[in-house]
Amino acid sequence: MASPDLACPPCSAAFGYVCVDDGNxxxxxxxxxxxAGYALGAGLSLVEVYVDRETPAERSERPALGILLDxxxxxxxxxxxxxxxxxxxxxPAARAVVDERLAETGGALQVIPEKTGVHEERDSPxxxxxxxxxxxxWVILVKDLQAIASLLPGGDRPxxxxxxxxxxxxxxxxxxxxxxxxxxxxxxxxxVTVTTGDSAxxxxxxxxxxxxxxxxxxxxxxxxxxxxxxxxxxPSARSEASSxxxxxxxxxxxxxxxxxxxxx
Numbered sequence: 001m002a003s004p005d006l007a008c009p010p011c012s013a014a015f016g017y018v019c020v021d022d023g024n025x026x027x028x029x030x031x032x033x034x035x036a037g038y039a040l041g042a043g044l045s046l047v048e049v050y051v052d053r054e055t056p057a058e059r060s061e062r063p064a065l066g067i068l069l070d071x072x073x074x075x076x077x078x079x080x081x082x083x084x085x086x087x088x089x090x091x092p093a094a095r096a097v098v099d100e101r102l103a104e105t106g107g108a109l110q111v112i113p114e115k116t117g118v119h120e121e122r123d124s125p126x127x128x129x130x131x132x133x134x135x136x137x138w139v140i141l142v143k144d145l146q147a148i149a150s151l152l153p154g155g156d157r158p159x160x161x162x163x164x165x166x167x168x169x170x171x172x173x174x175x176x177x178x179x180x181x182x183x184x185x186x187x188x189x190x191x192v193t194v195t196t197g198d199s200a201x202x203x204x205x206x207x208x209x210x211x212x213x214x215x216x217x218x219x220x221x222x223x224x225x226x227x228x229x230x231x232x233x234x235p236s237a238r239s240e241a242s243s244x245x246x247x248x249x250x251x252x253x254x255x256x257x258x259x260x261x262x263x264x
Contacts, residue, residue, distance in 0.1 A: 012044055013044070013077070013078040013079070014044040014047065014078060014081050015046075015047055015048055015050065015072055015075075015079070015081065016032065016035035016036070016039070016046060016048070016049035016080075016081045016082075017049070017050055017064070017065060017080060017082050017087055017088075018031045018032060018050070018051045018052070018087060019051070019055050019057075019062065019064075019088075020051070020052075020054070020055070021055060021056045021057070022053075023053050028051055032051075034083055034112065035081050035083065036049070038081065038112040038113070039081065044081075047071070047075065047078070048068075050064040050065065050067060050068040051064055052064040052065060057086060057089070057090040058089075058090050058091060059089070060089050060091050060094035062089065062094075065089075065098070068080065069098070069101045069102070072105040072107045075107070076105065076106040076107075077108075078105070078107045079108055079109075080102060080107055080109050080110065081110050082109065082110070082112070083111070083112055084111060085111060
């Protein structure tokens with residue numbers, strides 16, 4: 001029999017499991033961070049966190065949980081981390097199957113403490129009832145660093161603060177030769193309209209006048225005639241397409257949308 005394919009020592013491997021009864025990604029992210037924080041403080045190598053979305057407690061069918069248990073078979077002695085036992089199936093028969101499969105893998109279930117190590121300062125939920133994150137990821141990071149600093153023995157402890165946010169500059173009004181005036185509104189959104197008779201060179205001029213860090217984000221309306229560009233690094237919320245013609249978004253959220261319309 002071939003030996004298990006281990007990426008880390010068996011005694012330090014851990015898998016996280018999250019189950020939510022809706023698709024609240026903010027809550028999932030919060031629970032994921034709790035599992036990761038516990039694993040870091042306990043000296044565990046968190047291999048992966050598996051999530052079953054839109055899964056009520058009484059539902060026994062858990063695809064992600066099944067994959068997790070399959071993977072734990074490759075890491076003898078690994079731990080399965082959960083924030084509480086409510087994450088597991090509520091039906092006794094289904095729970096018994098989970099316990100049996102855990103025993104087969106040689107692993108064990110670990111319910112993490114409500115407050116762990118450097119995360120003790122973060123004692124309130126990071127998600128509001130509406131499911132909107134109450135704190136930015138950067139603020140959370142600084143809180144964790146401050147908590148770590150508070151654990152250092154004696155002497156001067158570093159003072160960590162949240163720097164002032166840096167936003168991209170508002171686009172200045174500009175004119176595009178032979179393509180009409182292009183003025184930026186107060187929100188920095190600009191639009192360039194290209195007519196059927198405009199040459200490829202004129203279109204290139206319009207595109208060249210976009211901000212250097214502008215990137216194609218998605219299209220609105222007629223996908224054959226509209227391109228939308230945005231700064232690639234600003235963590236502000238994405239707009240959603242207003243029609244069924246939405247196409248691929250870039251990974252980084254946009255800061256300012258700069259539409260470019262071309263009427264064929």
